[in-house]
Amino acid sequence: MRAASLLLLAITWTPASVLSAKPSSLVAAGGHVIWSYPGLTPPQSIYDAISAGHAAGVIFFGENIAGNVTHISNVVASLKAANAKSPTKLPLLLMTDQEGGKVRRLPGEPVQSAKQMCGNGTAGTGGTGAGLNLKSVGMNVNLAPVLDVFRTPGDFDDQWQRSFSNDTKKVSACGSEFILAQQAEGVAAAAKHFPGLGAAPASANTDLVPVTLNLTASEIRDIDEYPFRAAIAAGVKLVMASWATYPSIDAARPAGMSSAFVIGELRNRLGFRGVTITDAIEAGSLSAFGNYGDRAVLASEAGMDLILASARDIAQGDSIVTALANALDTGAMDKKAFDRATSRIVSLRKSFKRSS
Numbered sequence: 571m572r573a574a575s576l577l578l579l580a581i582t583w584t585p586a587s588v589l590s591a592k593p594s595s596l597v598a599a600g601g602h603v604i605w606s607y608p609g610l611t612p613p614q615s616i617y618d619a620i621s622a623g624h625a626a627g628v629i630f631f632g633e634n635i636a637g638n639v640t641h642i643s644n645v646v647a648s649l650k651a652a653n654a655k656s657p658t659k660l661p662l663l664l665m666t667d668q669e670g671g672k673v674r675r676l677p678g679e680p681v682q683s684a685k686q687m688c689g690n691g692t693a694g695t696g697g698t699g700a701g702l703n704l705k706s707v708g709m710n711v712n713l714a715p716v717l718d719v720f721r722t723p724g725d726f727d728d729q730w731q732r733s734f735s736n737d738t739k740k741v742s743a744c745g746s747e748f749i750l751a752q753q754a755e756g757v758a759a760a761a762k763h764f765p766g767l768g769a770a771p772a773s774a775n776t777d778l779v780p781v782t783l784n785l786t787a788s789e790i791r792d793i794d795e796y797p798f799r800a801a802i803a804a805g806v807k808l809v810m811a812s813w814a815t816y817p818s819i820d821a822a823r824p825a826g827m828s829s830a831f832v833i834g835e836l837r838n839r840l841g842f843r844g845v846t847i848t849d850a851i852e853a854g855s856l857s858a859f860g861n862y863g864d865r866a867v868l869a870s871e872a873g874m875d876l877i878l879a880s881a882r883d884i885a886q887g888d889s890i891v892t893a894l895a896n897a898l899d900t901g902a903m904d905k906k907a908f909d910r911a912t913s914r915i916v917s918l919r920k921s922f923k924r925s926s
């Protein structure tokens with residue numbers, strides 16, 4: 571049993587397909603992938619992937635930090651040292667979910683929830699606090715703020731007070747304040763979850779189950795997308811797409827796999843020019859869309875720039891990089907669109923040169 575599982579580990583960690591993809595394609599593909607790892611100590615395999623140029627960045631969770639800022643600062647520094655050996659020489663995107671209130675991976679600011687910040691007029695203070703906090707441990711991207719406009723007390727967003735308000739104008743104002751203040755500290759913000767999960771009931775968690783939100787196109791545009799306009803005007807660096815399906819605009823694909831949303835709504839209607847990032851590729855809502863690699867290719871084809879491999883499993887990062895590299899090598903994926911995504915990611919990474 572033990573020998574068998576060791577063998578399985580060896581197989582998963584050295585996928586045969588890595589050997590078949592072109593080394594340059596693996597680096598190109600890796601530049602689109604955010605990796606994650608289990609527990610407190612990153613395994614050697616993530617350092618190797620970073621040094622080989624197969625990672626654009628790393629997302630950190632509570633289990634990686636365990637409330638110890640000295641520990642995570644040391645880990646971040648060691649990942650940067652591994653990255654110094656990579657062929658790309660671009661700063662890593664080092665990120666976490668520091669929304670405020672209950673959704674915080676680091677101890678400290680923002681202590682208030684989004685709802686409390688907006689109610690108290692302290693969204694700017696919260697954004698500054700989040701920026702200073704991430705910067706102090708060497709991170710440069712916060713997967714916040716949530717720009718969902720919640721509908722019903724206690725629903726998916728409101729149960730943890732993750733939504734600033736049920737009023738789209740207030741979400742818009744508080745969200746932009748948070749973004750401006752945080753980005754002034756040199757930490758990029760990721761407005762989420764485009765076009766909005768505010769209509770999701772408490773049970774509708776895309777991490778676990780497929781979620782369909784039956785909103786009209788005008789509700790989506792006038793209520794849910796509204797705060798993203800102000801966020802884009804405020805210069806938000808990233809937008810994270812939701813994994814819910816919105817049949818009035820695209821009945822077949824969740825937003826993060828739908829060019830109707832990523833290109834049609836976000837880039838063409840709202841004019842966003844920054845970096846798009848998926849929500850967790852391992853999300854239960856994506857069970858109908860194949861393995862992690864298949865999902866990453868579908869999201870990339872729809873126009874998503876960064877793929878979030880957040881299962882805290884090195885094999886997941888590996889399999890996604892391999893799938894994207896193979897799709898590039900076989901011509902299954904549009905190389906020109908992929909290269910445009912790469913240049914957006916490269917610009918973002920270069921913007922951190924001075925601070926990292």
Ligand SMILES: *[C@@H]1O[C@H](CO)[C@@H](O)[C@H](O)[C@H]1NC(C)=O
Pocket residue numbers: 638640641644
């Ligand atoms: C925090 O991490 C540091 C550095 O790894 C370690 O020396 C220290 O013992 C840790 N503190 C706690 C309370 O675990």
Ligand SMILES: *[C@@H]1O[C@H](CO)[C@@H](O)[C@H](O)[C@H]1NC(C)=O
Pocket residue numbers: 682685686687688689690
């Ligand atoms: C202001 O923040 C405090 C916690 O710091 C919270 O108890 C209170 O409900 C907030 N006020 C509003 C109007 O949200």
Ligand SMILES: *[C@@H]1O[C@H](CO)[C@@H](O)[C@H](O)[C@H]1NC(C)=O
Pocket residue numbers: 736737738
């Ligand atoms: C938001 O909630 C408040 C009560 O907390 C309610 O008075 C108000 O009508 C709601 N606004 C919207 C737009 O639903």
Ligand SMILES: *[C@@H]1O[C@H](CO)[C@@H](O)[C@H](O)[C@H]1NC(C)=O
Pocket residue numbers: 769770771774782783784
């Ligand atoms: C939207 O409609 C579908 C099909 O009728 C249903 O399965 C789903 O639960 C609805 N979504 C919500 C959030 O009510």
